[in-house]
Amino acid sequence: MTTPSSGLAALEARLQQDLQQLCLPAKRWVPARTEAGAEVLDTAIIGGGMAGLALAASLTHLGVQTRIFDRSPAGFEGPWATTARMETLRSPKELTGPALGFAALTFRAWFEAQFGADAWAALDKIPRLQWADYLRWYRAVLGLDVRNRQSLLAVLPRANGLVQLDFADDEDGGRAYQVLARHVVLATGRDGLGGPWVPDWVKALPGERWAHSSDVWDGASLKGLRVAVIGGGASAMDAAATALEGGAARVDLLIRRPDLPRVNKGKGAGNPGMAQGFWSLPDEWKWRFRHYINVQQVPPPHGSTLRVSRHANAHFHLGTPVSGASQRADGVLRVDTAKGPLAADFLICCTGFRTDWSLRPEFAAIAPQxxxxxxxxxxxxxxxxxxxxxxxxxxxxxxxxxxxxxxxxGLERIRCFNYAAALSQGASAGDIPQISDGAQRLARGLAAQLLAEDVESHFAAMTRFSEPELDGDEWTPATFPAYEEQQP
Structure with missing residues (x-):
């Protein structure tokens, strides 16, 4: 692919012009606040992935101070360049994602600026690592305040309208410090209030003999091994393909269902009404929508499935739930299934995530509440x-x-802007199709709340405002004309 002469520099100039013409970002208007000499942030965001970036940009545009804290090194926030293993995103390339209504901020604009319109037309879906590069550019071009390698230790709401965040600065040898914020947003992704879920019997196996699909592992480490993959969803296909491409001798996919789901039912509800209004639906309807999607399940992408099935040593076992596993005396794993035992050298659990507060000690103070x-x-x-x-x-x-x-x-000052919000808020807190809608709605709501909290201060500021529009010499006082009575 060739790079047009205009390139990213021209796109960035176009974006800056758009922002300037829209008077964005707004000037900071929330009164600065300190507590015992320490700075108090208007908002603090935990997590610098797509959701955290989109929300930070939305708040910044509204003139609300915000800062992102992320435990990962710069550029490796989220799963895209670490634990994700798909070749391309599963979403259609046309979705605008975190662009917030700015054409110059879309992945398409970023891609075409570097590779041209013909390359865009030829592109099927967005390569995963290219999406990671786009998010790195997004952060840089908007100048977002992200502090990397900051490990969150505790979230402690206070009764005085503040939330205390305890951190360890991994850039500085784990130095402990505190941050105070008026509002805190947990933009912590798919495992936002928990983590990977695996059956208890898996945890009893030697740790070197199994992994979860979200763990960091290299397909090359499975070369020559018999690998059993539990699950039949997208992550299972990605894990199986990674093992096969790494040289696994055999990969058996153990799929509980008698058939793979064929239709992504969630796409049938992908419309602006759902993006804007799901949160306001009656509880019964929220439950009905989300439960139906859970029951129907999301099929693995067409391309991801073919990526596995093109290998002769890939074996799909449908209707094969797994009930347990153990290690034999010779070190081989015996995996017990509804169709009998299976011998394997390594087990990959593609069993999803669950809300499990016990996995997140940083939330211990709020979890029971x-x-x-x-x-x-x-x-x-x-x-x-x-x-x-x-x-x-x-x-x-x-x-x-x-x-x-x-x-x-103070609990209500902590916001859950991650996958765990799906039942209450729909897919607006993490899915590419609705992330701009969710980020902008939350940002506007936070701005409104900050205004209400400081309303007396804002009224006082208005009364003190003294910048004159007129100097007093723009006119000359006239002599009022005499009134003459009408003659009979």
């Missing part, structure tokens, strides 16, 4: 769903709500 859906909503008959029941019951602006009113002052 957060109201879950199961605390106030009974699933309709025949629609029991553990994943949904364990979801946080969020308020209109993604805020946590207390199980017991008043028991945890």
């Amino acid at each position: 957060v109201r879950l859906w199961q605390d106030r909503f009974a699933a309709p008959e025949g629609e029991d769903d553990a994943e949904l029941s364990e979801s946080p019951d969020l308020g209109p602006l993604y805020e946590f709500q207390p199980k017991t009113p008043g028991a945890c002052p």
Whole structure:
């Protein structure tokens, strides 16, 4: 592919002109605040992936101070360049993602600026690592304030309208420090309030004999091994393909269902109404939508499945749930399935994620206080769903709500802008199709709340405002004309 002479420099100039003509970003208007001499942030965002970047950009455009904290090295936030193994994104290339309504901020504009319109027309789907490069550019071109290699240790809401964040600065030998913010947003991705889920019997196996699909592992390490993959979704296909391409001797996909789902039902509800209004639907309808998607499941992408099946040593076992596994005396794994035992050298669990507060010690102070859906909503008959029941019951602006009113002052100042918000808020907190809608709605809501919290200060500032529009010499006072009575 050839690079047009205009390139990224011209695109960046175009974006800056767009922002300038729209008077963005707005000047900071929230009164600066300190506490015991320490700076208080308007907002703090935990997580510098796509969701965190889109929200930070939206807040910055509204003149609200924000800062992102991420535990990863710069450029490696999110899964794209680390644990994700798909060749391309699963979303159509035309989706505008975190562009926030700016054509010059889309992946397409970024791609065409470097490779041209013909290359875009020839592109099927967005290469995963190119998406990672695009997000790096997005962060840089918008000048977002991201602090990398900062490990969150604790989130501690206070009764005085602030949230304390305890961090370890891994750039500085793990130095401990605190940050104070008026509002905190957890933009922590797919495993936002928990982590990878695996059955208990997997944890009993030697750690070097198994991995979760979200773990960091190299396909080359599986060369010559018999690999069993549990699952039949997108991550299972990506894991199996990575093992096969790394030289695995054999890969067996153990798929519980008798057939792979064929239709992505979620696409059938992909419209602006869902993006803007899902959060306001009655609880019964929210549950019905999300439960149906869970039951139907999302099929693995066409290309991802072919990436596996083109290997002669890939074996699809449908209707084959796994009940357990153990290590034999000779070191081989015995995997027990509904079709009998299977010998394997390595096991990859593509079993998804679950909300599990015990996996996130940084949330220990708030975990017992957060109201879950199961605390106030009974699933309709025949629609029991553990994943949904364990979801946080969020308020209109993604805020946590207390199980017991008043028991945890300040809890509502912590926002859940990650996958765990799906039941309360829909797919607006992490999915590429709706991320701009979610980020902008949350940013506007935070701006409105900050205004309300400081309303007396803003009124006082208005009364003190003294910049004259007129100097007083723009006119000459006239002599008022005499009034003459009408003659009879």
